[in-house]
Amino acid sequence: MGSAADILVRNPRLAEAREHLEAALAARRVILLVGQCRVIYRGRASSELTDGDRILLIKTDGSVLVHRPFGYESVNWQPSKCLFKTTLRDRVLTIRATRVQPKETLTILFSEVASLGVYNLEDSGVFSMYVSEEQMRQAILLDPSLVEDGIRPLAEEKRFGDAGFTDVLAEDAAGNLVVIEIKRDRAGRDAVLQLRRYVDEIARDAQRPLRGVLASPGLRKGAQRLLESLKFEFRRVAPERCYDVLRRHDQVKISDYFDSDER
Amino acid sequence: MGSAADILVRNPRLAEAREHLEAALAARRVILLVGQCRVIYRGRASSELTDGDRILLIKTDGSVLVHRPFGYESVNWQPSKCLFKTTLRDRVLTIRATRVQPKETLTILFSEVASLGVYNLEDSGVFSMYVSEEQMRQAILLDPSLVEDGIRPLAEEKRFGDAGFTDVLAEDAAGNLVVIEIKRDRAGRDAVLQLRRYVDEIARDAQRPLRGVLASPGLRKGAQRLLESLKFEFRRVAPERCYDVLRRHDQVKISDYFDSDER
DNA sequence: ACGTCGATCTCGAAC
DNA sequence: GTTCGAGGTCGACGT
Numbered sequence: 001m002g003s004a005a006d007i008l009v010r011n012p013r014l015a016e017a018r019e020h021l022e023a024a025l026a027a028r029r030v031i032l033l034v035g036q037c038r039v040i041y042r043g044r045a046s047s048e049l050t051d052g053d054r055i056l057l058i059k060t061d062g063s064v065l066v067h068r069p070f071g072y073e074s075v076n077w078q079p080s081k082c083l084f085k086t087t088l089r090d091r092v093l094t095i096r097a098t099r100v101q102p103k104e105t106l107t108i109l110f111s112e113v114a115s116l117g118v119y120n121l122e123d124s125g126v127f128s129m130y131v132s133e134e135q136m137r138q139a140i141l142l143d144p145s146l147v148e149d150g151i152r153p154l155a156e157e158k159r160f161g162d163a164g165f166t167d168v169l170a171e172d173a174a175g176n177l178v179v180i181e182i183k184r185d186r187a188g189r190d191a192v193l194q195l196r197r198y199v200d201e202i203a204r205d206a207q208r209p210l211r212g213v214l215a216s217p218g219l220r221k222g223a224q225r226l227l228e229s230l231k232f233e234f235r236r237v238a239p240e241r242c243y244d245v246l247r248r249h250d251q252v253k254i255s256d257y258f259d260s261d262e263r
Numbered sequence: 264m265g266s267a268a269d270i271l272v273r274n275p276r277l278a279e280a281r282e283h284l285e286a287a288l289a290a291r292r293v294i295l296l297v298g299q300c301r302v303i304y305r306g307r308a309s310s311e312l313t314d315g316d317r318i319l320l321i322k323t324d325g326s327v328l329v330h331r332p333f334g335y336e337s338v339n340w341q342p343s344k345c346l347f348k349t350t351l352r353d354r355v356l357t358i359r360a361t362r363v364q365p366k367e368t369l370t371i372l373f374s375e376v377a378s379l380g381v382y383n384l385e386d387s388g389v390f391s392m393y394v395s396e397e398q399m400r401q402a403i404l405l406d407p408s409l410v411e412d413g414i415r416p417l418a419e420e421k422r423f424g425d426a427g428f429t430d431v432l433a434e435d436a437a438g439n440l441v442v443i444e445i446k447r448d449r450a451g452r453d454a455v456l457q458l459r460r461y462v463d464e465i466a467r468d469a470q471r472p473l474r475g476v477l478a479s480p481g482l483r484k485g486a487q488r489l490l491e492s493l494k495f496e497f498r499r500v501a502p503e504r505c506y507d508v509l510r511r512h513d514q515v516k517i518s519d520y521f522d523s524d525e526r
Numbered sequence: 527a528c529g530t531c532g533a534t535c536t537c538g539a540a541c
Numbered sequence: 542g543t544t545c546g547a548g549g550t551c552g553a554c555g556t
Contacts, residue, residue, distance in 0.1 A: 003273070003274060003377065004297065004298070004299075004316055004377035004378075005273050005274070005297065005377045005378045008271065008273045008378050010266070010268050010271045011266060011268070030318070030332045032295060032297070032318065032380075034267065034268065034295070034380065034382055034384070035267070036267075038388065041534070043534060044448070044534045045392055045393060045394065045395070045447075045533090045534050046392070046393045046394070046534090047390065047391060047392040047393070047534080048390070048391050049388050049389070049390045049391075050388040050389045050390075051388055052384075052385065052386030052387060052388030053267055053382070053384035053385050053386050054384075054386065055293070055295065055320065055384075057318065057320075057330065059330070059331075059332055059333050059334070060332050060333050061333040061334065063333070063334065063335045065330075065335070067320065067322070067328075068386050068388075069293045069322055069323050069382075069384040069385075069386050070322050070323050070324040070326070070343070070386075071322065071324065071326065071343070071552095072326045072328070072340060072341075072342045072343060072551070072552090073535095073551065073552080075390055076534090077335060077534080078335075078534090079335045079534095079536075079537095080333070080334065080335060101542095102534090104534070106534095114266065114267035114268045114382060115267075115268045115271050115380055115382075117295075117297065117378055117380070119297055119316070119318075119332075119377060119378075121297070121315075121316035121317075121318075121332040122315065122316050122332075123315030123316050123317065123331050123332050123333075124315060125301070125312050125313040125314055125315030125331075126312070126313045127310065127311070127312045127313075127338055128310060128311050128312075129308055129309070129310040129549080130308060130309045130310070131308065131309070132308070132547085132548090133546095133547065133548090134547090165540090165545090165546090184308075184547090184548090184549095185307070185548095185549090188529070188530085189529090189530090190530090193456065194546085220528080220529070221528070221529065222529075222530095304549075306549060307549045308548095308549050309549090310549080334536095334537095335536065335537090336536060336537080336550095339549090340549085342551080364527090365549090367549075392534085395532080395533090396531095396532065396533090397532085446532095447532085447533090448533095448534095451544075451545080452544090452545090453545090457531090483543080483544070484543070484544070485544075485545095527556100528555100528556085529554105529555085529556085530553100530554085530555085530556105531552100531553090531554090532551105532552090532553085533550105533551090533552090535548105535550085535551090536547105536548090536550090537546105537547085537548090538545100538546095538547090539544100539545090539546095540543100540544085540545085541542100541543085541544085541545105
């Protein structure tokens with residue numbers, strides 16, 4: 001890494017800040033600007049934020065984040081591929097980030113800059129997450145007994161009309177079709193309704209009895225009742241067991257998912 | 264603001280960085296740490312991110328964000344009210360942010376620090392946003408002709424079972440009940456299903472004919488067909504007209520929503 | 527605490 | 542381009 005900070009200045013004059021900014025934007029560097037600003041957004045909605053101290057982060061892909069000193073979420077933002085324009089007038093440094101589709105603009109007006117950092121960051125790190133819904137699905141395909149003994153998956157990612165994909169379509173020991181909806185977290189009513197959509201869709205073409213099964217670590221309150229009223233079934237599937245299956249089939253890279261003291 | 268940056272150091276040794284960090288965490292300052300790190304998350308799910316240059320932002324409320332040099336979203340994070348612990352061992356500066364409920368920990372392991380900034384930021388700015396779904400609802404309550412002439416809202420925020428709230432329940436000129444579902448953006452199939460849920464819920468108790476109306480700026484593709492098959496209606500309601508109504512009733516503070524050159 | 531729903535949601539995948 | 546579903550979604554609001 002060496003010295004990743006190209007620029008790191010405290011309380012720069014606005015003109016100086018603008019010069020660094022222009023060069024950094026042209027070079028597609030990561031920019032951190034901390035100072036007093038107000039923010040205007042116009043696009044899908046409109047917003048205004050009056051003066052205060054904020055952190056502005058501009059990334060290499062042209063995405064923009066404005067953070068207040070508190071709160072997890074950014075107060076204003078712009079996704080990647082923004083076009084930038086800076087102006088300096090009347091002691092205000094204006095940064096405008098424009099997105100084309102949909103057309104929206106984010107305008108940040110700095111009246112004071114506490115610090116400006118410009119960085120040349122290299123990040124080719126690999127990000128892995130466990131256990132996603134997709135991994136639960138893979139585990140169930142590898143070992144369908146996670147859901148039910150004697151069940152056999154019929155096709156991966158089979159599509160039915162506009163209703164989207166069923167998570168898994170299978171056949172049980174008795175020859176019934178089984179539509180399986182998977183949730184990585186406890187399933188609520190919305191998951192049951194989603195299952196119903198898939199079941200309805202498939203029922204239109206199916207020539208044999210059809211079962212709807214919700215596979216998840218648990219059920220939220222209303223889900224049980226709704227599930228019963230629709231004659232669907234619930235199968236408890238713990239992410240831990242899915243992980244075991246994946247590991248047994250060497251589908252998982254992570255080494256210390258359950259043993260690490262980081263857990 | 265004066266000098267909001269308490270600390271701003273380039274390439275600090277890890278021990279120095281840790282000292283500043285500990286003091287800043289105790290003082291509840293905003294912290295910006297840029298450098299090479301890897302990240303481990305354990306909680307509702309698990310994730311690992313191998314080495315790379317990242318931006319770490321810790322806020323006054325104990326929220327944490329780890330940003331890669333690209334992408335709008337943070338790669339790892341922790342919501343507010345985290346507990347922190349830092350350690351320095353084997354040339355690695357470890358920052359651990361723990362959340363109690365749900366129990367989850369985020370561990371960031373820095374091997375190099377390009378810059379460390381500690382800030383005392385003041386932000387009492389006011390954030391205003393237009394036009395939200397709630398504002399569209401207010402506009403429709405103020406001027407129901409936005410949806411249909413002769414319609415009269417019956418009650419705000421009337422509740423029905425666990426199904427949640429209807430956006431607006433009204434009575435039309437003929438005395439029918441009208442359930443109105445509002446969307447600020449073009450409405451998709453999910454909005455129609457949501458409307459059905461409210462209509463079904465109310466139909467159980469209603470003593471008179473019931474209509475379901477979807478009020479939004481437009482319809483997505485599948486929504487039209489689903490709407491028709493369920494015998495519901497669509498009413499085009501533009502956010503701009505809602506804004507006009509709100510402004511006419513002095514319900515809006517913003518001055519230049521449509522006239523500003525920021526638009 | 528849990529459940530529901532909106533969001534400038536973002537992001538990706540399929541069509 | 543559009544549509545659809547996942548997300549450690551988050552956050553707000555209500556029970």
